[in-house]
Structure formats: structure tokens, C-alpha cells
Amino acid sequence: MGNMMRGVSAKNKVDTDNLDSSIKGDEDDMVVVLQDYPSPEISMPIYRMGDKLQIIAQEAYWLRVRSVQTGKENYIPNSHVAKVYHGWLFEGVERQKAEELLLLPGNRVGSFLVRESSRERGLYSLSVKHRMVKHYRIFRLDNSWYYISPRLTFQCLEDMINHYSDSADGLCCALTSPCLSGTTPPLDASPGAPPVVMRCNFDWKKVDRKQLVSSDSYSDNMVSYGVRNSIAAYMSFSGDQDSIQLRGDSRKRKSKSMYALPENDF
Template sequence: MGNMMRSVSARDKVNRNNHDSSLKGSEEDMVVVLQDYPSSEISEPIHRMGEKLKLIAQEAYWWRVRSTQATEESFIPNSHVAKVYHGWLFEGVDRQKAEALLSLPGNRVGSFMVRESSRERGLYSLSVKHWIVKHYRIYRLENSWYYISPRLTFQCLEDMINHYSDFADGLCCALTSPCLSGNTPPSEAISGAPPVVMRRNFDWKKVDRQQLDSTDNCSDSMLSYGVRNSIAAYLSFSESQNAAQKKEANRKKKCKSVYALPESGHLVIEEEMLRLKTVVG
């Protein structure tokens, strides 16, 4: 078996730790909601499946949590949440819940999680979103090294994740991002999005030029200052073109009313020529 040790960069690789204990407790405790609470059949859910929360305190059956986007604290049953470490190590998430979480919007092909067995500590599985969610058992040697394929062993789970983030190497695809890392909480999406203002269509021919040229009351105008300037410049250019076209049309009209006679070299008015032809005829 080939033992594989990969160098990692501080920019895009997770920090290495050689012991299971260092995987946990090195960062603020986070939990992910496994199912809506309370159920939508009872009332409007306070926390929805896939939402990440900060764990404040564990109090028997009820855990005190706080949203990552707010300061208010609330309580949620511990059966409705699972602890998450390093963004990708989920504690006590079974196969069915893993598939449900990875199927949430925001997860792309290659989104993954490493989940620890709820029945026996130290047993892990890798779940990866592809066309369907694929699951891989992570085995552990007597020397505590890990592997999915016997030909590749890793000293720690971080090394394994780093390697399969670069190469599929027998998996359904390379790992791209931890599960739920691309999800935006509803509260953030609402507060961060600019307001949408619906305006009725209007006739550009009826736009008041004084409104376009004026810089007063920009917020009350149906056009922003920059758009008004652009339209004013366009109208000015159009008017210049129209004036030039009218001038050219008048010149051509005058030219059509006279003829140059090569044999005499004199200009004869068209109306006079017609009169002479009538007399001669």
C-alpha cells in the first residue's frame, strides 16, 4: 500500500491534525438543523433544515442556539440538530439525512460531508453529491491511518479530503465544497437584496426635456441622474442630426429648381423654361 502525504497551502487547504481529538473543539461549536423546527404542521418554522446555528449551551434535551445572522437566542431539541466541525465533519448524521442535506439548493456536484457514525465513535463515511448522492465507507488501520481505497492511505482525515479535492481517484467526482457552504440563510437573502421597484412603462416621446436636464429632485424623478444625462445627450445629438438633415433636404430642394445649361453657361429658372415651352408649343 502506498502511503500518501501531501503538502498543503495555507490558502486553500485545511489545517492538519494527527488525532481525532484535535478535529473537535478547535473552533466555535456549530450545528446544522436536520429538520424544520417546529414542524410546519404546527406553526411557521423558526429554524429550517440546512440552517447553520451557533451552539451556545447544551442543556439536556434542549440546546440553546443562536442564528449566525442574528443575536437572538432560542432553544431547539438536540434531536433536530447535528454538530459540524471544520465545515465538513458532521457528527451523528445518518445516510438518509446526509442525502437530504446534500440535496438542498446551494449544493453543487462535488459537495460533500464526512459523517461520523452515531452508533460507534471513530467510524466515518464520506457522502458526495453527484447525479445522485454516493456514500463511501472510510476504513481505519491499526496505526490510525485512514483509507477508502487500500492503495491510498492517509495519516488524517484532512489529508484525505485535501487529496480527493484535487483528484477523484476512484470517487464519483472530485470534492468541491463542504455541504451547505454555499447556502444563504433566508434572512440574509432578504436583507442583502436591493429592493425591487416596479414602474409602469412610459412614452419616451412624452419625456419632459427640462426633467432630463435638471439635477433637482433626482430621487423623485422617474429616471436616475446618469440615465437622464445619457438620454439628454442622445436627444441633443438626435436634434443636431435632424437639423442637419433638414438643412440638407432644403439645399437639395433648391438645387432641383435650377438647371445649368452647358451651351450658354447661364442658369435658367425652371418655371421660366416651362413657360417658354408652353408658348412655343
């Protein structure tokens, strides 16, 4: 296999003349917590390792942030967080910390992150969760192309991630999802949220045939109007006389039940 060059959309196109800034783009407002803050020895932590935070403002050595999970705002020292770009490029995360993040609950096999060296800008490593966390050094050619294996080079990190997401191609496994991408906000319990419907199961073998074709009040029947009508239609094909009566009665009762007011003592 030769050099890999994937088509890059105008939105994600990388300018190789200014590669580092192009990779990071304008997504410098997202960080991930590297250690609990404050320390559990001091008080109950406000933020836990692995929490994703959105930067609201930066004040000297502090960041005012908003939790992606809860939406709550607070302050955290910038030494306790790492900036994240594109969801998978972590700035200044060391090998050991990358392992701790990838081993957090919610990360599955194939979860990954690309970490930029804190010692020398432009040096990257790929960390992947498998049976254990595996690390791969990402090398950079003089022409600014990247590679893990010399037989396969990529114009940008995005192309590399895309390729190894399609196939392991020498890695321990194919890349599945960025580290901590399984962290999602809680379900919205607001009045506008769609209702949750609880269904009661029953055994069809225990259903009395008379309940399916009975013309009694629907309110006492365990089978809905739509299901009853479908059953009646099926039974009519087999020549069942009870079903013919059911369909006739159901049309009359449906027109009444659709517009009848409930009986109450107003």
C-alpha cells in the same frame, strides 16, 4: 501511487495519539438543523432543515442558538441538530439524513460531507452529491491512517479531503465544497453598505456624432465627461478638428463644473 502525506500547518496539525479530539478541535459551537423545528403540523417552523446555527449556551436537552443566516436567537432541542466541525465533518448523521442534506438546494455536484457513525465512534463515511448521492466507507488502519481505496492511505481526514478535492481518483467526482457551504447570510442593507450602481445601456450606432463632440452643457449629454474626453483624445489622433475643440472646451468646463454651486431657491 503510494501513501499520501501532505504538509499540515501548525494550526491544523493532527495529533494521531488523540485523533478524534484533534479532528474536532474547538469548533464545537456550530450545528446544522436535521429536521424542521417546530414541526409544520404544530406551527410555522422557526428553523428549517439545513439551517446553520451557532451555539450560544447548552441547557440540559436544549440549545440556545443564533442563526447564521438571520442572526436571530432562539432555542432548539439538541436532538434536532448535529454538530459540524471544519464545515464538513458531521457528527452522528445517518446515511438517509446525509442524502436529504446533500439534496437540498444550494448544494452542487461534488458537495460532500464526512459523517461519523452514531453507533461507534471513530467510524466515518464520505457522502458525495453526483447524479445521485454516493457513499464511501472510510476505513482505519491500526496505525490510525485512513483510506477509501487500499492503494492510497492518509494520515488524517484533512489530507484525504484535500486529495479528493484535487482529483476524483476513483470517486464519482472530485469534491467541490462542503455540504450547505452555499448558505450565506443575507446582503447587508445598512447605510454603510456599498451602493448598487444601475447602468443604462445604449446603442453606440444610434448615438449622434454631434453629441460626442458638442460643447453644449454636459448635463444634457448622455456621455460622461471621462468618456467624452477619451473619445476626443482618440479622434485627435485621427486629425479630427472637432475633437481638438472638444478637448479645449472640456478643460475649461471641467474646471467650472467641479466647483460651481447648484442653482436652487434657498
